Amino acid sequence: MPGGGGHRARYRRILRFAAWHLAETWWFELFLPRLGLARVAERTRVGRMRRFAQRFRVLALDLGGLMIKVGQFLSTRLDVLPPELTKELEGLQDEVPPVPFAAVRALAEAELGAPLAEVFASVEETPIAAASLGQAHRATLRPGDAAATGLARVVLKVQRPGIDAIVDVDLAALRKVGGWLSRFRLVSDRADMPALVEEFAQTSLEEIDYLNEGANADRFAGDFAADDRVDVPAVVWERSTRRVLTLEDVTAIKITDTAALRAAGIDPAQVAPVFASVMFEQLFTTGFFHADPHPGNIFVTPVAGPAAARPWKLTFIDFGMMGEVPDRTRSGLRKLLIAAAARDGEGLVAAIRNVGVLMPSADTVELERAMTHLFARFGGMGFAELREVDPREFRDFAVEFGDVVRSLPFQLPENFLLIIRAMSLTSGVCSSLDERFNLWDSVEPYAAQLLRDERGNIVQDAAQQALDAAGLALGLPKRLNGVLTRIEEGSLAVGSPRLEQQVKRLDRSVRRSASALVFGALLIAGSVVRADDTVLGNVLMIASVVPLLHGLWAGRSGL
Structure with missing residues (x-):
């Protein structure tokens, strides 16, 4: 930690704030329930969250620096944090006093x-x-x-x-707080806090x-x-x-300034899906994404002139906070998006596991049932529709599956911090542009394209495997005949008089295995392609009968 009285006082102030609220959380959320006083914690939770947010906002505005960034991140976590907290911290996006x-x-x-x-x-x-x-x-x-x-x-x-x-002082304090949090099993089971701080x-x-x-x-x-x-x-x-x-x-026009957009002849409801699509492109295709797409960093720029293909465009600024999605993670995210668009609860859970959010040891049967139930009831609804749903339905779902979700060993991979931030901000911006905006409307066409791409990759892989198997099936008999010739000529030392018979059995076994592999590859490729190209799919599936019959014949002949 850098020296200086002011810096040391800043460091201690951050730690005192964190220590007090961690102790308060431990008392209400862990200690009192053990004494049978869980209702006390539940009754006071909303007020405690609101007080924490108010105090943190005062701290962040007073100290500035990375405390503002921490507050901005918390304000976007609508998925896991209560609205009492996120609403109070929203102002940190703009409430920063200027330097003289x-x-x-x-x-x-x-x-x-x-x-x-x-x-x-x-x-x-x-x-x-x-x-x-x-x-x-x-x-x-x-x-x-x-x-x-x-x-x-x-x-x-x-x-x-x-x-x-x-920044050095704030990071030193955050590293200390991250170390404290890692000692709470409730936190350490779900996230590597020191790694997230780094x-x-x-x-x-x-x-x-x-x-x-x-x-x-x-x-x-x-x-x-x-x-x-x-x-x-x-x-x-x-x-x-x-x-x-x-x-x-x-x-130009701030993306959430709906009045200015309408004055310029731009429909805010048309901006939302384009913005969502551009963000999807970054996360799932290029892998290099703007991790701070809050409204102050995105303009809508009118494009004048008859030659303009589009009457407006999105202008991004402030590229200090960017994220990269590794190829493996991006592939997992693509599968996750496809599963979500298809309302596939089982596929969604598998994708969550693949991207590292769910530990390999997790028993996901009940989670798959929960996701399937969730999609069946709420899948495809926009924010406006969700607001009209009877709150008792959400409570019933939480009661039925809350324990399942809480018991699973979730974790937050290191590279997900910025991904979550980017998607949270994207959702917020789109909702402010159009309260009826349905994220599914933007996800589904994009996911459909991803699915077509994935199918193309599957077909290519299956075709390559079929060619490899065919090459193996055609090449191995020649090699085995060569071995037999060398045995007959006496140029190969033979330790067993039954070797020739064993080699012939191996030849038949290889032919059957190769035929089975070609049959499976053609059948799978045909079933995948058939969804988009019925003729080609049927041809591949019919062609798969040839290696199947060959495998059966090779297995019967010579036995």
Whole structure:
């Protein structure tokens, strides 16, 4: 932990806050139920959650730094945290006091090695955005730079002075709290808290390196270079350093400003599915995704002119917090999405296990039944429809399956922290654009395309296996005949007079196995392809009879 009285006081304040609320949680959620006073914990839970959120919000706004980031993450966890907590923390997305411009000017001039007046034609002192780690000001490039870059108006993004030391202190405190949480079995059975803190630390350190953010912006722009739905600001590398970033000014309509969208002739309900689709593309196809897609980081930009293929596009900014989905995890997520779209409870549980959320030792029979029941009753409903469902139905479901879910050994893989954040924010933005928005409407067409891709891969694999098996079936007799010839010529030492008979039996066995493998491969390929191409599927399934008959003949002949 960095030295200094202010830093030590900050460190101790964070730990005192965490220790108090952990002790309070232990008392109410673990100790009192053991004394038979579980109803006391249940009766006070809502009030305690609300008080915790209020106190944490005060702490985060007072301290700034990574505490703001922690609060922002908690505010998006609508899936696991009660609304009393998330609602109270929502304001942390925007409630960050700006740094005085004099301090910003001093840091920027030190980084750029010259007075701002010599680097820019003008810089607005009032920030257009203030975040926990930095803030942004509009500026104008000097004529020479404007001609070289093709840009005139830019945004100058500058780190908060002293943020490096503050981040170090906050990470030291979070590591300590993560160690405390790992001693609670209720937590340690479901997440490796020290590992999650390290993931958060890595993301935070990357976020305060503006050269890394600029590289992320260029990579993201490359991923969507051929997509007319997406735009990304250009980076002015000549005026950027590790703590100062100069970008094209792409300010437009904030994605959740529905009044401004309608005034521009844009239907917010049409923006929601496009935004969801673009986020799916990042998570399930490119594997490189924007992990902080809150409303302040997404603009809707009207596109003028008759040549425009689309009247508007989504403009992403702030690429400091990005995530990558490894190939294996992305494959698991694709299967999960397909299972969810197909309302396949058993497939969904299998996919959850494959991506590492469920430990291999888990007995999933009851969970599969719960997911099947959930899909049967609530699958396909939008948020507006779910709000109309009788709350007693949700309570009945929770009573029936709550113990099952709580007893299973769930865990949170390290790379899921940013994935969950991105999907939580995506859902929130889409719902604010259209309260009737049904995520299934966006998931199903995308999942259908994924399913077609997966089927294509299965057919290719099956065809390759069939060719390999056929090659093996055709090649092995020749090799075995060669062995027999060498035996007959006396060029192979034979230790048993029955070897020739054994080799012939092996030959027949290989022929039967190869035929069975080709039969199975063609049959599976035919059944998969038949869903999309009936003729080709039927041909493959009929063709599978040939190796089946050959296998039966090879098994009977010579016996």
